[in-house]
Every structure is written in structure tokens, then in C-alpha cells.
Amino acid sequence: MSAFGLDAHGFRNLKNVNWNWTAAALYEEAVRRDEGRVAKHGPLVVLTGHHTGRSASDKFVVKDANSEPHVWWDNNKAMSPAHFDALHADMMAFAEGKELFAKDLFGGADLTHRIKVRIITEYAWHSLFVHQLLIRPTPEDLKGFDPEFTIIALPSFSADPAKHGSASQTVIAVNFTKKMILIGGTSYAGEMKKSVFTILNYILPPKRVMPMHCSANVGNDGKSAIFFGLSGTGKTTLSADASRTLIGDDEHGWSEHGVFNFEGGCYAKVIRLSRESEPEIFSTTERFGTVLENVVMDAETRELDLDDARHAENTRAAYPIDFIPNASDTGRAGHPRNVIMLTADAFGVLPPIARLT
Numbered sequence: 001m002s003a004f005g006l007d008a009h010g011f012r013n014l015k016n017v018n019w020n021w022t023a024a025a026l027y028e029e030a031v032r033r034d035e036g037r038v039a040k041h042g043p044l045v046v047l048t049g050h051h052t053g054r055s056a057s058d059k060f061v062v063k064d065a066n067s068e069p070h071v072w073w074d075n076n077k078a079m080s081p082a083h084f085d086a087l088h089a090d091m092m093a094f095a096e097g098k099e100l101f102a103k104d105l106f107g108g109a110d111l112t113h114r115i116k117v118r119i120i121t122e123y124a125w126h127s128l129f130v131h132q133l134l135i136r137p138t139p140e141d142l143k144g145f146d147p148e149f150t151i152i153a154l155p156s157f158s159a160d161p162a163k164h165g166s167a168s169q170t171v172i173a174v175n176f177t178k179k180m181i182l183i184g185g186t187s188y189a190g191e192m193k194k195s196v197f198t199i200l201n202y203i204l205p206p207k208r209v210m211p212m213h214c215s216a217n218v219g220n221d222g223k224s225a226i227f228f229g230l231s232g233t234g235k236t237t238l239s240a241d242a243s244r245t246l247i248g249d250d251e252h253g254w255s256e257h258g259v260f261n262f263e264g265g266c267y268a269k270v271i272r273l274s275r276e277s278e279p280e281i282f283s284t285t286e287r288f289g290t291v292l293e294n295v296v297m298d299a300e301t302r303e304l305d306l307d308d309a310r311h312a313e314n315t316r317a318a319y320p321i322d323f324i325p326n327a328s329d330t331g332r333a334g335h336p337r338n339v340i341m342l343t344a345d346a347f348g349v350l351p352p353i354a355r356l357t
Contacts, residue, residue, distance in 0.1 A: 005017070005019075005102070006100070006102065006120065009118075009120065009150050009152065009180070010088060010089075010092045011092055011095055011100075011120075012092060012096060013096045013097060014095065014096065014097070014098060014099070014100060015097055015098055015099045016099045016100075017099075017100050017101070017102050018099070018100070018101045018102070018124075018127075019102050019104075020102070020103060020104055020142060021101065021124075021127065023128055023131060023132070023289050026101070026124050026125070026127050026128035026131065027044055027128065027288075029124035030044060030046075030123070030124040030125040030128060031044075033123075033124060035123055035124055035125045036125050036291075037297065037299075037302070038302070039292065039295075039297050039302045039303075039304055040286075040301065040302040040303055040304070041285075041286035041287065041288075042286070042287055042288030042289070042290075043284075043285055043286070043287060043288070043289075043290040043291070043292050043304075043317070044125060044128065044290070044291050044292065045292045045295055045297045045304075046125050046291060046292070046293055046294075047293075047294055047311060048186075048187040048188045048189070048293055048294055048312075049187050050186075051170065051186040051187065051188040052188060052293075052294050052311065052312035052313075052314050053188060053190070053312070053314045054188060054190055054191055054194060055170050055172065055186055055188070055191070057077075057167055057168075058166065058167050058168055058170040058171055058172055058185075058186075059076075059077065059172040059173075059174070060076075060077045060078065060079035060165070060166070060171065060172065060173050060174065061076045061077065061078060061079065061174045061175075061176070062078075062079050062080070062081055062084045062173065062174065062175040062176070062177065062178075063078035063079065063080065063081075064081050064177055066176060066177045067176050067177065070202070071202075077167075079165050079166075079173055080165060081175075081177075083163075083164050083165030083166075083173075084165075084173050084175050084178075084182070086163055086164055087159060087163075087164040087165075087166070087171065087173055087182055087184075088180070088182060090157075090160075090163070090164070091152065091154055091157055091182055091184060094154060094157045095122075095154060098122065100120055100121065100122060101120070101121045101122075101123070101124055101126070101127035102118060102119070102120050102121075102127075103118070103119045103120075103121070103127050103130050103131055103134075104116065104117075104118050104137060104142055104145040104147060105117050105118075105119065105130060105131070105134040105135060105136060105137065105264075106134065106135035106136075106137060106141075106264075107134060107135065107196040107199065107200055107262055107263070108135070108200060108253060108260060108261075108262050109135060109248075109260040109261045109262070109264075109330060109331030109332050110209075110253060110255050110257055110260035110332060112255070112257070113204060113207065113209055113253060113255055113260070114135070115148050115149060115199065115200065115203070116145060116146065116147045116148045116149075117134070117147055117148070117149050117150070117151060117196055117199070118145075118147035118149070118150045118151070119134075119150075119151045119153070119192060120150065120151070120152045120153070121153045121154075121192075122153065122154045122155055122156060123153075123155065123187070125189075125291060126153055126155075126187075126189055126192065128291055129189040129192070129193075129291050129318050130189075130192055130193070132264075132265045132289065132290075132291060132318050132319055132320050133192075133193050133263055133264065133265040133266075133267060133318050134193075134196065134263055134264050134265065135263065135264035135331070136264055136320075148179060149179045149180070149181070149199050150179065150180045150181070151180075151181045151183065151192055151195050151196070152180070152181070152182050152183065153183040153184075153191070153192055154183070154184050155183075155184070155185065155186060155187040157184035157185060158184065158185050159171040159184050159185055168185070169184075169185045170184065170185035170186045171183070171184050171185060172186075172191055172195070174195070174198055176199075176202055181195045181198070181199070183195070188293075189291070189293065189318065190267065190316070193263070193267060196251075196262065196263075197211065197213075197251050197262060200251075200253065200262055204253055207255075208255075208256070209253050209254065209255040209256075210253065210254040211251070211252075211253055211262075212226065212228070212251070212252045212253065212254060213228070213250065213251060214226045214227055214228045214229075214235065214250075214251075214252055215227045215235035215236060215238065215239030215247075215248060215249045215250060215252075216239060216246075216247035216248055216252050216259050216261070216333065216336070217239045217240075217241060217244040217245060217246050217247055217333075218244060218245045218247060218328070218333040218334070219243075219244050219245075220244075222333075222334055223334070223337040223338070224247065224258065224259050224333035224334055224335070224336045224337065224338075225244075225336060225337065225338040225339070225340060226252065226254075226259060226336045226338075226339055226340065227239055227340045227342055228339070228340065228341050228342065229341065229342030229343065229344070230342075230344075231269070232269060232344070233342040233343065233344040234342050234344065234353075235249060235250065235342060236249040236250070236266060236268045236269070236281065237278055237281070238340070238342070238353075240278070240280045240281055240324055240326075242280060242325075242326055244326065245326050245327070245328050245333075246321065246324050246326055246327045246328060247259060247260075247261055247328050247331060247332070247333050248261030248262070248263055248266075248321065248328075248331060249266040249267070249268065249321075250263065250266070250267060251263055254335075254336070257332070258332060258333055258334040258335045258336075259332070259333050259334070259335070259336055260331055260332045260333075261321070261328075261331035261332070263321070263331075264320060264321055264331070265318060265319055265320045265321050266281075266284075266317075266318070266319055266321055266323075266324065267316055267317070267318050268281050268284070268316065268317050268319075269314065269315065269316060270285060270292070270295060270306050270315050270316060270317045271306065271307075271309055271313055271314070271315045272306060272307050273285065273306045274306075280324050280325065280326075281317070281324075283323070284317055284319040284323045284324070285304060285306065285317055287319065287323060289319060289320065289323070290317050290318065290319040290323070291317070291318040291319070292304070292315070292316070292317050292318075293312075293315060293316040293317075293318070294311035294312040294314070294315045294316070295311070295315045295317075296308035296310055296311060338355060339355070339356045340353060340354070340355055340356070341353075341354045341355075341356055
């Protein structure tokens with residue numbers, strides 16, 4: 001397919017663009033390019049290299065007349081519009097002659113508040129990752145798909161702090177005015193996922209919608225619950241309770257209609273995961289379609305060792321939410337009746353699990 005459509009984002013002279021490929025096609029291409037290996041039972045195992053988690057110190061928000069009044073600058077690093085433009089220009093030059101992957105996806109299950117996102121990646125496995133993690137449009141949705149935001153991820157591009165205003169050769173640059181996020185110098189796929197959350201975290205509050213880093217589920221009585229907590233405190237585990245319907249494991253909005261998932265997949269930590277304690281999540285590590293980041297695999301038998309943290313403590317599985325048997329078809333539920341705070345706190349300030357008033 002031609003590169004039609006990416007010129008609007010600044011790309012020129014691309015070798016090819018692979019548009020909205022299926023999971024199976026992306027699997028084949030990732031293996032052909034030596035980006036990953038297929039494990040026993042079918043998941044794709046990839047290594048993210050130097051960065052095995054998000055690079056918070058390398059994330060910047062462009063400070064301009066539009067964003068300045070709305071961003072907490074004490075907690076967000078500012079980048080000048082000129083530095084962003086230089087970074088964008090150099091990334092576009094770097095991409096010339098390359099074959100890229102483009103995915104058109106939705107962020108947000110609430111039809112009133114969802115956004116259209118185009119994610120352009122250098123790696124086939126990155127395109128597979130976002131396909132599994134975000135909300136997948138129907139073929140009808142893709143006709144005339146006009147993205148509101150664009151995320152460009154070129155891991156093999158290195159930023160120049162002197163030229164681009166970055167902190168290192170790794171950069172995540174968010175421009176709310178140009179509705180574009182540039183990611184370079186990191187292969188950790190969670191940066192793309194978190195970029196969609198960053199967009200929604202910016203645009204939803206003025207619409208009186210609260211973005212939340214939480215998991216959510218709903219009982220047979222229609223009463224939903226949301227679970228707040230830092231990474232690793234148990235949001236994914238508790239929300240996957242087999243007796244309740246899973247809304248989502250990580251990112252949600254609370255709108256006038258109730259709670260809705262931002263995503264169409266889950267991104268579960270799998271270090272020391274066991275079949276006995278978390279059977280629903282464990283089963284996803286034995287399925288075609290799951291992307292396993294930094295999980296140790298025997299090169300001969302293709303057996304996984306989920307207890308081995310040699311590549312990273314932050315090993316992850318990315319899979320479509322319907323891999324969990326009791327997942328919601330809509331990603332939506334009514335207003336929460338229970339708000340749970342998960343602290344895993346050893347200091348006794350709050351109990352490990354607290355129901356809030």
C-alpha cells in the first residue's frame with residue numbers, strides 16, 4: 001500500500017506504510033524482522049533493550065499559549081515549540097526510506113468522549129502491541145478515519161539534547177496544540193499506551209470527565225467498583241475477579257454516563273505470576289496474540305520462566321481484554337458504588353486495601 005495519508009504528519013519518501021495490519025500479519029513480520037520469538041502456546045516474546053519501563057525524566061510537554069494555563073509545570077517538564085519542531089523535522093528526515101506501520105485506533109469506550117488516534121511505529125511488534133491494547137475500530141469505522149491525535153514512535157532515533165531540548169537521547173515530546181506525540185530512543189511499548197492516557201488526561205477534565213489510573217469491574221447487580229493504586233499494588237489482579245465483569249485493568253474515565261475504559265486491552269505485570277493464584281491472567285501467557293515484554297524464554301523448548309527477572313522486574317503481558325473470560329463487551333458501566341484504594345503499604349498509614357467514603 002502507498003504512503004498516502006502520512007504526508008499530513010510530515011513524512012516524506014517512505015519506502016512503504018503497512019496500514020492497519022491484522023495481529024497475524026504483524027506476528028509474521030515481527031518474527032521475519034527478528035523483533036521477537038514465538039513461545040510455546042503462541043505468545044510473542046520481545047525484549048525492550050535498555051528501557052524496561054517508562055522514562056519519566058525524558059517526557060516533555062510543549063509549553064505554548066494553549067497549554068501554559070492548563071498544565072502543572074512543577075510536575076511536567078516544559079519543551080519549547082522550536083525544540084519540538086526541530087525534533088519533528090529530524091525524526092521525519094530519519095524516517096525517510098523506512099517501512100513503517102500505521103494503526104488507526106480509538107481511545108475511550110464512551111462514544112461521547114472517545115478520541116481517534118493514529119499510531120505510527122517503526123517496529124511491527126509495536127503496532128501489534130497498540131492493536132491489542134487500544135480499542136479496535138470496525139472496518140466501517142476505518143473508512144475515512146480522520147485522526148484527532150498522532151503518536152509517532154521511532155525507537156532507533158536518538159534525540160540530541162542540545163538541538164531538541166531533551167534530557168538525553170531518549171525523548172517523549174507531547175504537543176497538545178499540534179495534537180502530536182513524538183517518541184524516540186526507547187523500545188518500551190508502554191510509552192505509547194501512556195501517551196493515549198496523557199492526551200485524555202488533558203482534554204477530558206474541561207468536559208467534566210475525570211480521567212483515572214484505576215481498574216474497574218461490575219457485579220451482576222450493575223454496581224461498579226473502581227480500584228486505585230500504584231503499579232504493582234493489585235489493580236489488575238483484583239479487577240479480574242471471576243465473579244464480576246471486568247471493565248478494564250488500568251485507565252478509565254468517569255463521565256456523566258458512568259465509568260468507561262480508555263483501552264481495549266490489558267497490560268498486566270507477569271513477574272512470578274502463577275496459574276494457581278491468577279488463572280485468568282496466567283492463561284493469557286499461553287495464547288496467540290499476547291505480547292510478552294522482557295519475559296525469559298528457553299531458546300530450545302520455548303518454555304517461559306515467569307519467575308526469572310534477568311531482563312527486568314517489570315515483565316509485562318499485553319493482550320486484548322476479551323482474553324479474560326468475564327470481560328465486558330462494551331467497556332462501560334454505571335457510576336461506581338465502591339471506591340477502593342490499594343496501597344500495599346507497610347507503614348500502617350492506610351491498610352493494604354481500603355474502601356473509601
